[in-house]
Structure formats: C-alpha cells, structure tokens
Amino acid sequence: MRTAFYALALVAGPALAAPADDVSEARLKARVERQVAFGTRHTLSTQDDPKRGIGAARTWAEADFRESCGDAVTIVKPETVITGKRVPQPTRLMDVLAIQRGTERPDEVVIVEGHLDSRRSDPLDATGDSPGANDDASGTALVLESARVLCHRHFAGTIVYAVVSGEEQGLYGGKLLADYARAQHWTVKAVLNNDIVGNSRGSDGLVDHTHVRVFSEGPRGNATPALAEAQRLNGGENDSPSRNLSRYIAGLADPALAVRQIWRADRMGRGGDHLPFEEAGYPAVRFTVAVENYDAQHQDVRKADGHDYGDTIDKMDFAYLAKVTRLNVRALAALAAAPLAPTADTKGAVQTFTTLSWKPVPGAEGYAVWRRRTDAPGWEEKVLTTSGTTVRLDGVRADDWFFGVSAIAADGSASPIASALPGGGF
Numbered sequence: 001m002r003t004a005f006y007a008l009a010l011v012a013g014p015a016l017a018a019p020a021d022d023v024s025e026a027r028l029k030a031r032v033e034r035q036v037a038f039g040t041r042h043t044l045s046t047q048d049d050p051k052r053g054i055g056a057a058r059t060w061a062e063a064d065f066r067e068s069c070g071d072a073v074t075i076v077k078p079e080t081v082i083t084g085k086r087v088p089q090p091t092r093l094m095d096v097l098a099i100q101r102g103t104e105r106p107d108e109v110v111i112v113e114g115h116l117d118s119r120r121s122d123p124l125d126a127t128g129d130s131p132g133a134n135d136d137a138s139g140t141a142l143v144l145e146s147a148r149v150l151c152h153r154h155f156a157g158t159i160v161y162a163v164v165s166g167e168e169q170g171l172y173g174g175k176l177l178a179d180y181a182r183a184q185h186w187t188v189k190a191v192l193n194n195d196i197v198g199n200s201r202g203s204d205g206l207v208d209h210t211h212v213r214v215f216s217e218g219p220r221g222n223a224t225p226a227l228a229e230a231q232r233l234n235g236g237e238n239d240s241p242s243r244n245l246s247r248y249i250a251g252l253a254d255p256a257l258a259v260r261q262i263w264r265a266d267r268m269g270r271g272g273d274h275l276p277f278e279e280a281g282y283p284a285v286r287f288t289v290a291v292e293n294y295d296a297q298h299q300d301v302r303k304a305d306g307h308d309y310g311d312t313i314d315k316m317d318f319a320y321l322a323k324v325t326r327l328n329v330r331a332l333a334a335l336a337a338a339p340l341a342p343t344a345d346t347k348g349a350v351q352t353f354t355t356l357s358w359k360p361v362p363g364a365e366g367y368a369v370w371r372r373r374t375d376a377p378g379w380e381e382k383v384l385t386t387s388g389t390t391v392r393l394d395g396v397r398a399d400d401w402f403f404g405v406s407a408i409a410a411d412g413s414a415s416p417i418a419s420a421l422p423g424g425g426f
C-alpha cells in the first residue's frame, strides 16, 4: 500500500478527472477488428494496396487520428529506408504520429506508442495472413483511443500519440521515433509503450484480468562507465528515470487493475519499442498483459497437437484492454499536466545532516522531497514541500536513505519523483 499512499498524496491535479471514464471498449474492439481485416500488416508487405498490407493500415491509422481529433493534433509521418537481418531488401518504413501541442511547455513531450506491424511464424513471410490482434493491434487501438479521449483537452506539455512500424523486424519504428524526438530537441518526459495489452488468459489457462505488467530498466541503457562506477559506489541501480516512471504509474492504478511492476527492461530474452528510447537516455516503460498466451504470439493461425495457434480476436478480452487504456490515459494526463521531474543531488558524507539540491524546472510552483530506506521498493515518506531548490535535513544521515524530488505545478499536478542519486535525473 506504500505506492498507493504516495500516489494519493502526490498526484492530485485536476487533469486526472474524467477522461479515463470516456474510454470505449466498443471502439477499442472495432479498431482491433479493422486492423485484422487488413490481412497482414507485415512491415515488408505491400504499401500501395488500398485494402491489404501495412500501407493500407497506416492510411487507416492516420484517418482515425484525423476523425477523432481534427485540428487538435498535427499529423507527422517520419520515414526512413531500412535493411537488416529481417529486412533483406531496402524497405520504406514510416511511423504515424499525432502531436497534441502543449499550451505552456510544448517542448516537454510524453509519448504513447503501439506497433502497427504484425508477423507470422516465419518473420520474413510478408504475404500470408497475419492477424496480430493482440500483438499489437491492441496497443495501436489503445493509442488511437487515448488520442480520442484526450486530444480536445488542454495540457501544459505536449502528448505524442505514435503508431509505429517495423517492431517485429528489429524495433525499427521505435528507433525511428527516438531519433525523431532527438532531432526535434524534445525533452521526452516519458514513453509509454503498449505491446500485447489485450488478453487475460494464458496459454496454460491461467487467467488474470486484474493486473497489468509494467517493465522498466534498472541501470540506464545509456550509462557510461563513469556512471556505472558512481552507482556501484553510491547507489542508483534501482533508481533510473524509467524505474521511477514505473513507480509513478503504479501509483495511478485503480482497484480494477493493479500494476505489477516488473523490474527488468523487458520479458526474458525479448524486446520492444521502449528499448530504443531507454538506450537514447529517455525514460520509458512497457505495458504488457499479466499473463501471456504464447500460442498466440508469432504463430501462423492453425490447429496442431491440441493447440489453437495464432493471434486471433477470439483470444482477446476487450474489457481488459479498456482497463489498460484507462490507466494509460490517466498517466498521459498526469504527465502532460505536470512539470518535468527535477534533477537532484544528495550531499551527506561524514556529517550528521543531509543537503539536497536540484535545478529548478519550468512550471513548478513547489517541490516535494521524498525518502525511503535503501532496501524499500517504493517511496515511503514525503519529508517536506518547499518553493526553494535546496534543503538541509538536520540529524538525518544520508547513508541510510535514498532521497528524491518531485516538481508540483500550481494546479497540484506532480511529476514523477526523480532520485537524487547517480543517474536519477530525467
């Protein structure tokens, strides 16, 4: 309950009210059905057939954004040409972004992403049917529905709704988007990657529709040897911005869907489109169902050995997908309303007091200082709030605590807590 306590105390902004309630299970289902109807959305599939393939799917996603949001978003389509192990011929790759510009700090950006492309058992088979209902029509539907319910509201920061491609061939669309963010000089506050978010029954029959997993890296993907050494000596291995983003999201969950934080970058031996962001130094997490159906993933649709293979709609749970979407909407609204988390530093060697200092961030009216014991998983105690950027805590031995700082806007919207430890800065 520690996490819930901290969230209630921390995230009190008005931005959290209402929009999550607008999420429509029926609209999510219709979008998954529409994507499956493209036959295949393989990255190497046809790009000029109006009914089948990745090109038609991309055109549909863009039209969906325009229908929901009109002039409230700007559509941008970064593209590149890729080749690689799973891309034998040079292939045009394109992401579809809907950008909802922030009213006060448009360069501060929160990204929600899902991948449009699908695959079969053979990763190079670009012609056979490949429904990809859960992987990742579910994530794409979530992105489009999040845009629909949020795009006519106003937030201080920018929200980017991203439908990416090339994930199954090697995370190309995520990389393209991370490169685009850098080229635009965006300050990326958070990336919410949604990949396989629409089933509640596993391949062994295990059912769980009351949890979603949120994956985050520990040590940063862009850590230098110097940072790794500083963390080895002073801590911070469990306090990357991605990890604190995970803690923040867990605090936004409601009783219908709890967050199971998974403190590893992704599922064992696997990857996703949040990884290129973490490698570029941006805070990012992956949302995935509590229980995966491995018979559905990366499989041709068929029956064999008593198993029902293939990523088809009948294996999905749209009420569950709606719950995951609501959590994403709450997180997007909270993050877009809040200031950037401040980069903070702890001083306390060989003394009986602790000094914390941080750089001021735009849009912050105040700051909350938090602490936890070094073996505690989540933030335990709000020590104080202040409008300044330095505090001295007498009688507090810094060796025995981890500290963090959250920035708070005038409306009460609070940022994630950034750890005042090596590598903790967002």
Ligand SMILES: [Zn+2]
Pocket (backbone or CB within 6 Å): 115, 135, 136, 167, 195, 196
């Ligand atoms: Zn996927």
